[in-house]
Amino acid sequence: MTLASATGMELLREEPTGGEPVLLEPGTDAEITDRLLAPLWADWPWFKYALAVSGLGACALVAALTYTVITGIGLWGNNIPVAWAFGIINFVWWIGIGHAGTFISAVLLLLEVRWRTSINRFAEGMTLFAIVQAGLFPIFHMGRAWFAYWLIPYPSEMGLWPQFRSSLPWDVVAVSTYLTVSVLFWYTGLLPDLAAAAVRAPSPLRRRLYAIFALGWRGDSAHWNDYRATYLIFGGLATPLVLSVHTCVSFDFAISQLPGWHSTIFPPYFVAGAIYSGFAMVITLMVPARAVFRLEDVITKNHLDNIGKMLLVTGWIVTYSYGVEAFMAWYGGDRYEMHEILQNRPFGPYGFVFWIVIACNCVSVQALWSRRLRISPLALFAVSIFVQIGMWSERFMLIVPSLHDDFLPSSWHIYVPSWIDWTILGGTVGFFTFLFLLFLRYVPFIPISEIKEMRREMREPAGRLAGAAGGGDA
Amino acid sequence: MRSGILAEFDSADALAQAHERLFTRGYRRLSAWTPYALRSIGRTEGRSPVPLWMLVGGLLGGAFGYLVQWWCNAVDYPINVGGRPLDSAPAFIPITFESAVLAASLTGFFALLIRSGLPRLSHPLFEVEGFERSAVDRFWMGVDDADPRFEERLTEDLEKMGALRCTRVRASAEGGAP
Known part of the structure; x- marks a missing residue:
């Protein structure tokens, strides 16, 4: 760590990445607290319009789901053999997006990566709201959503239990555990910041509300001691959890015998794809927020650079997985598998989806080899949009072409999504944005306490020396 | 801490130094309230179960x-x-x-x-003047008067160590002290 002083402003630099500082430090702890809380108290003239637009999307979602529940699942484009279509594509896409939030807050916590701190709260919020969207799909795809509780093993008068040898109950447990643990992790991290917000809020009502949600946190050193230990173990638990969730999701496919699904590469391939799409979503949300709230000193070019690199790495893992998948299909010698992966996917009726996937996931991300583009918010944003389209298309490519022509030509059937399908997909984007906007409006979305702690730890060697020099009893 | 002396510091370093000095002098009933976790103080708390x-x-x-x-x-x-x-x-x-x-x-x-002990929305510490800044940028330390080494003139020592102010708090009959 180098410590540079420049005209009253210290630039805290992080060693491994060299170049860009991870935090530009203006002033005192009080100033940085107020600076990071300021968006909560400020007037956002655009907020109500943005909320209205996304709220309209959320209403469309509610309307489309209500229509589905009243009329029946036949409103969707699903048919036999394509019984799994948008329901599962969107589920996998949303749950995948959630993964980057946990990855940033847990894996990078354990690795003590400093650039994590400015963006982890943000990414965790994204995770929560993405899981909410994901959870909707399996429930409504069941057709009779009001029986969703049958998936829970409760002693019923029917004398029946869920079949735990199927991968679908694994999903239920994995996703609900993931949601619960993410909420706990997120809320634990929030406590000190809510306490700070309760002190600094401009009106008595808000002070009271933040104080209630802070649960009376008072920063006692004994509490901090437990807090740090718990938070670290949360990170340790969330790390395998995030890997296990998408593994369970991939088992839905991998343990079936359908050509194009029955493959041992699926778990790592899905996890990499999940983190890939999640990092893209972090960028999509972070770049506008950084510009709107003028957070260039907290989310620095260092962050953009690092996230760009993460995107490039996961993009290559995904590309490699595509290659291995094709190779294994050929090397395995199974004619159905070969037909599906080498012929049907790229050149079949849904061939255009395959080429969208390649263009978005494998080609567009190569722009990020250039450091100039990695630290350019606009270029990064553009790539992130491509990656999200690509990752959604990838799930389409995995699911629909595999189902629509399986073993018997007599069962082949083309699938076309209905307008209800599209409304639900668009509606979840609206609902997600709606929840995320409310989160930005009312929750301290940059971890203030952690930023202050990081600032101190970066300064600590100097502080220690000063302490030692002034030693002895007063 | 039920009653004793509360000292307010304006930097983590000042608090950490004061805490370390009292700790090496043998004080064990020390508390601290800080806006973020301080590793040096955490070390004296022992391992969390x-x-x-x-x-x-x-x-x-x-x-x-x-x-x-x-x-x-x-x-x-x-x-x-x-x-x-x-x-x-x-x-x-x-x-x-x-x-x-x-x-x-x-x-x-x-x-x-x-x-x-959370959630606990009302706590006697919140009544202490200026304590709320411990969530933002002030670092508070408490020495319990049940500590065998406790003495009233500790206030002066703490002020010499950089405390901005010291407050003597006592447990009242209705439990109105920290």
């Missing part, structure tokens, strides 16, 4: 998860799926793992709350 509780909670949760699956699918409602064993351990692993993580996390979160 919460991770161990989480381990126990996780193991119990995992065992419970496995037990539920085994009882449902092998005992109470056995279904023969392609001749596979009713107690199909490999198929029960994902849910066992998830239950373990869930139970460990819930244990950790509630252990943290219970050990901290």
Whole structure:
């Protein structure tokens, strides 16, 4: 760590990445607290319009789901053999997006990566709201959503239990555990910041509300001691959890015998794809927020650079997985598998989806080899949009072409999504944005306490020396 | 801390130094309230038992998860799926793992709350003037008067160590002190 002083402003630099500082430090702890809380108290003239637009999307979602529940699942484009279509594509896409939030807050916590701190709260919020969207799909795809509780093993008068040898109950447990643990992790991290917000809020009502949600946190050193230990173990638990969730999701496919699904590469391939799409979503949300709230000193070019690199790495893992998948299909010698992966996917009726996937996931991300583009918010944003389209298309490519022509030509059937399908997909984007906007409006979305702690730890060697020099009893 | 001296510092370093000096002098009933965790003070607190509780909670949760699956699918409602064993351990692993993580996390979160005595919205410390800034940028230390080395003139020492102000707080009959 180098410590540079420049005209009253210290630039805290992080060693491994060299170049860009991870935090530009203006002033005192009080100033940085107020600076990071300021968006909560400020007037956002655009907020109500943005909320209205996304709220309209959320209403469309509610309307489309209500229509589905009243009329029946036949409103969707699903048919036999394509019984799994948008329901599962969107589920996998949303749950995948959630993964980057946990990855940033847990894996990078354990690795003590400093650039994590400015963006982890943000990414965790994204995770929560993405899981909410994901959870909707399996429930409504069941057709009779009001029986969703049958998936829970409760002693019923029917004398029946869920079949735990199927991968679908694994999903239920994995996703609900993931949601619960993410909420706990997120809320634990929030406590000190809510306490700070309760002190600094401009009106008595808000002070009271933040104080209630802070649960009376008072920063006692004994509490901090437990807090740090718990938070670290949360990170340790969330790390395998995030890997296990998408593994369970991939088992839905991998343990079936359908050509194009029955493959041992699926778990790592899905996890990499999940983190890939999640990092893209972090960028999509972070770049506008950084510009709107003028957070260039907290989310620095260092962050953009690092996230760009993460995107490039996961993009290559995904590309490699595509290659291995094709190779294994050929090397395995199974004619159905070969037909599906080498012929049907790229050149079949849904061939255009395959080429969208390649263009978005494998080609567009190569722009990020250039450091100039990695630290350019606009270029990064553009790539992130491509990656999200690509990752959604990838799930389409995995699911629909595999189902629509399986073993018997007599069962082949083309699938076309209905307008209800599209409304639900668009509606979840609206609902997600709606929840995320409310989160930005009312929750301290940059971890203030952690930023202050990081600032101190970066300064600590100097502080220690000063302490030692002034030693002895007063 | 029930009653004693509260000292306010304006930097983490000042608090850490004062804390370390009193600790080396033999004071053990020291408390601190800070806007973020301070490693140097954390060291004097000893090892937190919460991770161990989480381990126990996780193991119990995992065992419970496995037990539920085994009882449902092998005992109470056995279904023969392609001749596979009713107690199909490999198929029960994902849910066992998830239950373990869930139970460990819930244990950790509630252990943290219970050990901290939270939620507790009203606390005598919040009545101390200026204490609210301990959530923002001030660092508070408390020396309990139950400490055998406690003496009233500690106030002067603390001020010499850089305390901005010291407050003597006493436990009142209605428990109105920290």
